[in-house]
Amino acid sequence: MINFNSLKYCLRQSFVSLKRNIWLALVTSGIIAVSLAILGGFLLLAVNVGQFVTGVEENVEIGVFLQEGAEAKKVGEQLSALAGVESITFVSKEEGLEILAESLGDAILLSGLAGEDNPLPDAYRVKATDVALVAELTEAIRNIPGVELADYGEDLVNRLLKVTSWLNTLLVGISVLLALGAVFLIVTTIRLSVLARSEEIGIMKYLGASDWFIRFPFLLEGISMGWIGALASTAGLAFIYGKLAATLQQDAFAFFLRPVTALEKLLPIFLGLLLLGTLMGGVGSLISIRKYLKV
Amino acid sequence: MIEFKNVTKIYPGSDRPALSNLSLQIDNGEFVFLVGPSGAGKSTLIKLLFREQLPTKGEIFFNGKNIALLEKGALLKHRRQIGMVFQDFRLLKQKTVFENVAFALEVLGKSPAEIQEKVPLALAKVGLAGKENAFPAELSGGEQQRVGVARALIKEPTILLADEPTGNLDRGTSWQLMELFAEINESGTTVIIATHAWDVVDRMQKRVIALSEGCLVRDELRGSYHD
Numbered sequence: 001m002i003n004f005n006s007l008k009y010c011l012r013q014s015f016v017s018l019k020r021n022i023w024l025a026l027v028t029s030g031i032i033a034v035s036l037a038i039l040g041g042f043l044l045l046a047v048n049v050g051q052f053v054t055g056v057e058e059n060v061e062i063g064v065f066l067q068e069g070a071e072a073k074k075v076g077e078q079l080s081a082l083a084g085v086e087s088i089t090f091v092s093k094e095e096g097l098e099i100l101a102e103s104l105g106d107a108i109l110l111s112g113l114a115g116e117d118n119p120l121p122d123a124y125r126v127k128a129t130d131v132a133l134v135a136e137l138t139e140a141i142r143n144i145p146g147v148e149l150a151d152y153g154e155d156l157v158n159r160l161l162k163v164t165s166w167l168n169t170l171l172v173g174i175s176v177l178l179a180l181g182a183v184f185l186i187v188t189t190i191r192l193s194v195l196a197r198s199e200e201i202g203i204m205k206y207l208g209a210s211d212w213f214i215r216f217p218f219l220l221e222g223i224s225m226g227w228i229g230a231l232a233s234t235a236g237l238a239f240i241y242g243k244l245a246a247t248l249q250q251d252a253f254a255f256f257l258r259p260v261t262a263l264e265k266l267l268p269i270f271l272g273l274l275l276l277g278t279l280m281g282g283v284g285s286l287i288s289i290r291k292y293l294k295v
Numbered sequence: 296m297i298e299f300k301n302v303t304k305i306y307p308g309s310d311r312p313a314l315s316n317l318s319l320q321i322d323n324g325e326f327v328f329l330v331g332p333s334g335a336g337k338s339t340l341i342k343l344l345f346r347e348q349l350p351t352k353g354e355i356f357f358n359g360k361n362i363a364l365l366e367k368g369a370l371l372k373h374r375r376q377i378g379m380v381f382q383d384f385r386l387l388k389q390k391t392v393f394e395n396v397a398f399a400l401e402v403l404g405k406s407p408a409e410i411q412e413k414v415p416l417a418l419a420k421v422g423l424a425g426k427e428n429a430f431p432a433e434l435s436g437g438e439q440q441r442v443g444v445a446r447a448l449i450k451e452p453t454i455l456l457a458d459e460p461t462g463n464l465d466r467g468t469s470w471q472l473m474e475l476f477a478e479i480n481e482s483g484t485t486v487i488i489a490t491h492a493w494d495v496v497d498r499m500q501k502r503v504i505a506l507s508e509g510c511l512v513r514d515e516l517r518g519s520y521h522d
Contacts, residue, residue: 003404005401005404005405005406005407006404009401009402009404199385199387200387202385203385203387203398204398204402206345206374206379206385207398207399207402207403207446207450208371208374208375208377208402208403208450209402209403210371211367213402213404
């Protein structure tokens, strides 16, 4: 029942209504913007944490420490023969000490330990062809004679995964609550619009206006508020994230925090936020219309 | 043709019927006064015709169709061929005379060109040419009601329903308005008017349907307000 003339009329009506309640509309849009920005921020964080965890997992190496007096070459041959091993690197006790000194940043502290007094064992760094094989492979390596210790930092990886999944649940929960609050505000705003036009709506009914003709302006109004809020939040978020990513990339100290910049990963988040805001506006006004417009 | 068949209407929360076992027929092109004291059921009859309310019992036929059974689209079509005039005019205060009348076409999705063409004609017909840009508050009661009539007429209804259209008007203005209704009726529109204006009813000598406590007590072709 909606034709071009009706559509023009409805657009004008929504615009007039928005203008009449401009402050309330702005507050509503603002709340939508804030809740979507928080949700978007969480999503961006989750994507980055996800990439970080994957990075850690992909770089997992099994540290294999040899027993005192074990034949390094023989152990090396056995390691290479295991299924799932991609590469092995030998780290002599001297190299081990150098690496330790470098990471501590103070070679003098360890200077007395060089030569005969070096307490470190010879070691191998083993890289697996597949992250999933790491645990199994570590078990197998522990059974090789001459191996004192084999470890891949499983505690760290597991703890990281646990923390991020907790964090995700918490953040999504907060976002959902905020979104519900925003929808409630839309319902209230639209209700005010409906009340402001209740006389007009009554007359429209007597003039034979279709239900959709009466409802459509309110739906448009809600959708616009949602969309404006979503637009503001995505714009703000994109700006802040862009700045942050640029800073992190330049900062030498943050070399381990490579921010996600791939557009195919970021675009779905921003488009999703826009869609969600629009949807929230639509759903909010539909609830309001259902409740307050008995046409 | 309008036909009420044993229609009873009881509003929720009330034990007394607003209309009780009412049967009547109104032919196309008739001019009918609905009279009776307040609470006799006149407004209920009008609401049932517009299908703003559904009968508790009985059936109402319009041109052979039971209006209680109309689907959404058909109901809209039914309502669009009824022009409504109210005691309190129900004009939009913030709109001009032109805009108030144009509103009836806007809600039906008519084009601006059609609106520009038809509104002045409708206003001329009710004697309000030249008042296009006035706001309702600047008009007399009689003029405001004429705007209401123009708004009802502009969609070319087959029935004009008026609930106490002269309730807020003085006698002279009431009479002029009734003459306008008679004119509209002469062009073929069925006119049904619920009214307390006994002097007008007596003078017009039209069909009178009298209700009392929801029952039909009198139906005369050339009737008067009182027995």
